[in-house]
Amino acid sequence: MERSDPVSALKGIGEQREKRLHRLDIFTVEQLLTHYPRDYKDRSQILKISELIPNETAAFLGQVRGEGQNGGRGRMVFTRLKVYDETGSVTVLWFNQPYMKSSLKTGEWYLFTGKVQQKGRQTEVVSPECERIGENFAGGRIIPVYPSVEGLSQKTLRGLVEQALRETVDTLPEELPLWLRKGYRIAERNFAIENIHFPKTEQGFYDARRRLVFEELFLLQAALFRLKQTLEDSGEGIRLKRKKAVWEKAAILPFALTDAQKTVLKEIEKDMTSGKVMNRLVQGDVGSGKTAVALAAAFWTIQNGFQAAIMAPTEVLARQHYETFTKLFAPVGIETVLLTGSLTAKEKREALAKVASGAAMMVVGTHAVIQAGVEFARLGLAVTDEQHRFGVRQRSLLADKGKNVHTLVMTATPIPRTLALILYGDLDISIIDELPPGRQKIDTLAVNSSYRKRIYAFIQKHKAEGRQTYVICPMIEENEKLEAQAVLQHTEELQRELESCRVACVHGKMKAKEKQAVMEAFASGEIDVLVSTTVIEVGINVPNATIMLIENAERFGLAQLHQLRGRVGRGSEKSYCILVSDSKTKVAKERLKTMAESEDGFVISEMDLKLRGPGEFFGLRQHGLPELKIADLSRDMPILKEAQKAVAELIERDRELAAEEHQPLKRQIEGYLEGKNLEM
Ligand code: ADP
Numbered sequence: 001m002e003r004s005d006p007v008s009a010l011k012g013i014g015e016q017r018e019k020r021l022h023r024l025d026i027f028t029v030e031q032l033l034t035h036y037p038r039d040y041k042d043r044s045q046i047l048k049i050s051e052l053i054p055n056e057t058a059a060f061l062g063q064v065r066g067e068g069q070n071g072g073r074g075r076m077v078f079t080r081l082k083v084y085d086e087t088g089s090v091t092v093l094w095f096n097q098p099y100m101k102s103s104l105k106t107g108e109w110y111l112f113t114g115k116v117q118q119k120g121r122q123t124e125v126v127s128p129e130c131e132r133i134g135e136n137f138a139g140g141r142i143i144p145v146y147p148s149v150e151g152l153s154q155k156t157l158r159g160l161v162e163q164a165l166r167e168t169v170d171t172l173p174e175e176l177p178l179w180l181r182k183g184y185r186i187a188e189r190n191f192a193i194e195n196i197h198f199p200k201t202e203q204g205f206y207d208a209r210r211r212l213v214f215e216e217l218f219l220l221q222a223a224l225f226r227l228k229q230t231l232e233d234s235g236e237g238i239r240l241k242r243k244k245a246v247w248e249k250a251a252i253l254p255f256a257l258t259d260a261q262k263t264v265l266k267e268i269e270k271d272m273t274s275g276k277v278m279n280r281l282v283q284g285d286v287g288s289g290k291t292a293v294a295l296a297a298a299f300w301t302i303q304n305g306f307q308a309a310i311m312a313p314t315e316v317l318a319r320q321h322y323e324t325f326t327k328l329f330a331p332v333g334i335e336t337v338l339l340t341g342s343l344t345a346k347e348k349r350e351a352l353a354k355v356a357s358g359a360a361m362m363v364v365g366t367h368a369v370i371q372a373g374v375e376f377a378r379l380g381l382a383v384t385d386e387q388h389r390f391g392v393r394q395r396s397l398l399a400d401k402g403k404n405v406h407t408l409v410m411t412a413t414p415i416p417r418t419l420a421l422i423l424y425g426d427l428d429i430s431i432i433d434e435l436p437p438g439r440q441k442i443d444t445l446a447v448n449s450s451y452r453k454r455i456y457a458f459i460q461k462h463k464a465e466g467r468q469t470y471v472i473c474p475m476i477e478e479n480e481k482l483e484a485q486a487v488l489q490h491t492e493e494l495q496r497e498l499e500s501c502r503v504a505c506v507h508g509k510m511k512a513k514e515k516q517a518v519m520e521a522f523a524s525g526e527i528d529v530l531v532s533t534t535v536i537e538v539g540i541n542v543p544n545a546t547i548m549l550i551e552n553a554e555r556f557g558l559a560q561l562h563q564l565r566g567r568v569g570r571g572s573e574k575s576y577c578i579l580v581s582d583s584k585t586k587v588a589k590e591r592l593k594t595m596a597e598s599e600d601g602f603v604i605s606e607m608d609l610k611l612r613g614p615g616e617f618f619g620l621r622q623h624g625l626p627e628l629k630i631a632d633l634s635r636d637m638p639i640l641k642e643a644q645k646a647v648a649e650l651i652e653r654d655r656e657l658a659a660e661e662h663q664p665l666k667r668q669i670e671g672y673l674e675g676k677n678l679e680m
């Protein structure tokens with residue numbers, strides 16, 4: 001068996017099971033082997049039945065000496081079975097698994113693992129895992145617990161991994177060169193894979209984990225380095241001419257720039273006149289005015305005779321940018337075109353022609369901008385908005401649309417420094433740390449659903465004053481159909497309650513065109529209340545909307561709530577954010593309290609870190625990188641540093657990865673960059 005074989009090459013995998021494995025992103029045997037345990041259970045300590053202690057989880061061997069008994073009360077079926085060893089007997093008990101009655105065979109020995117309970121004089125073990133013990137049973141062991149999905153039991157997964165290990169033993173290729181493994185004391189890959197699943201000793205486990213964490217962080221950073229290298233090696237940057245006070249040229253803007261915006265523009269100006277290629281990240285809280293910075297930079301680029309492009313993660317946001325840019329650029333004779341997936345063939349042809357001829361100097365779009373077939377006459381500046389929604393790879397694809405193109409990426413997600421180093425090690429960072437003047441504080445209220453009537457009255461009162469409202473329902477993961485239903489249902493209910501309002505919704509099942517129509521109607525005030533899921537989270541700007549009502553607020557991350565709240569308070573009117581939640585857990589309450597008390601994105605993200613723990617916070621996915629499979633950045637910092645050192649050493653030894661011993665590594669890195677890994 002080859003490690004690249006489909007996982008269905010293993011015995012015991014039918015269609016159902018294969019589907020479930022796919023849901024875990026396991027398609028090949030190797031992917032199964034790199035599906036690492038999330039935890040372990042210690043079955044190396046096997047107790048005698050007489051040694052079982054109530055309220056502790058234990059592993060013990062027991063012999064079956066007769067059939068189990070099924071009993072029941074109401075809908076509940078339970079199965080009782082007495083098992084024996086030389087020191088005594090104990091009752092094991094399962095709920096609603098009547099088949100257990102006949103699935104254990106009389107006379108056979110089994111290894112049971114479960115929690116021991118004392119019921120009066122009876123000792124019971126409830127819902128234990130059990131495994132038949134063959135003749136060559138070599139004692140208990142430490143067994144892995146995997147991330148799984150419904151319908152795929154731990155036992156099944158464990159069995160499949162064991163089978164895969166057996167079939168491919170010692171055939172996994174080693175990508176890390178010998179000098180590196182020696183110098184950094186890195187265990188061999190085959191050893192590591194085997195021991196991460198079934199550690200033979202404690203040391204074996206530590207060595208295995210260290211190896212795999214190192215490998216993961218090393219590959220990630222080596223890949224990012226290669227990306228940066230491609231950008232740098234692309235040669236000299238387009239050198240723009242310094243115009244008198246760039247930001248004053250931005251006088252096409254309807255407002256004066258804030259000091260923070262000016263500072264960032266000065267940094268951009270310095271980059272773009274330096275002769276080097278700019279690679280800059282602009283970080284700024286929601287509403288801090290990143291679009292204006294992009295606009296001024298684009299304006300200046302165009303004055304220098306080069307095209308500028310901005311890519312946004314959603315169609316709705318791209319259209320909104322298109323309108324903003326057109327409104328300001330058209331009067332000064334600059335044509336802006338829109339490139340999105342929903343253009344008709346004819347529209348698309350015309351747009352592409354204008355981009356290619358340079359008739360359109362400003363290009364606004366979605367992923368459509370980086371597709372093959374889009375050719376620029378002379379692209380000078382590539383802007384990616386809401387960078388955390390894109391993959392690292394996509395950022396570079398946009399820059400690849402021209403020669404030596406300057407790159408600006410914008411994000412509202414505050415990132416701790418260490419993480420920023422990994423993620424954006426190849427970028428310089430600018431921060432907009434100031435909001436435009438005249439913003440009023442958004443009042444944030446955390447309430448439970450007993451306030452519903454009052455909230456509805458509040459919304460209607462605002463409608464009477466000409467204001468608008470957003471209502472957000474939580475996203476239903478991976479089920480657009482259910483989600484659409486929930487949104488539609490809530491919309492109907494709101495329409496009944498809010499008699500004076502025109503209520504409409506957008507959801508994931510709608511076509512881009514339909515969504516756009518609703519968004520436009522909302523922006524122009526034809527709709528008073530817009531119901532949606534988080535699809536509107538990013539970037540939308542409707543200054544007349546002053547109420548943000550968030551249902552089941554406990555289901556959202558703090559950073560997300562902050563983003564959503566940032567959709568209101570964009571005009572001069574007083575705005576409100578109402579968080580509805582009936583959750584009584586302490587964490588949920590604290591989170592909502594944080595939201596009510598703070599308006600600062602950095603404070604909120606720190607609090608998020610505290611309440612959720614670093615594991616989730618460091619989720620690289622949010623930032624357009626693949627999720628780490630085994631490394632935990634809060635705890636593996638030392639290994640990260642070593643991996644960084646190793647990457648530096650690799651570059652020193654063989655920058656181009658030309659040596660024979662580095663070929664497997666090179667392939668791995670390139671696969672990493674090419675594969676869906678970095679594309680999201
Ligand atoms: P974000 O940083 O979240 O992308 P936007 O660029 O959408 O923020 O800007 C938010 C709002 O602030 C917009 O309505 C924009 O016109 C306005 N704005 C931006 N800069 C200024 C400024 N210097 N003075 C006044 N309003 C501004």
Ligand code: MG
Pocket residue numbers: 290291385539
């Ligand atoms: Mg924005």
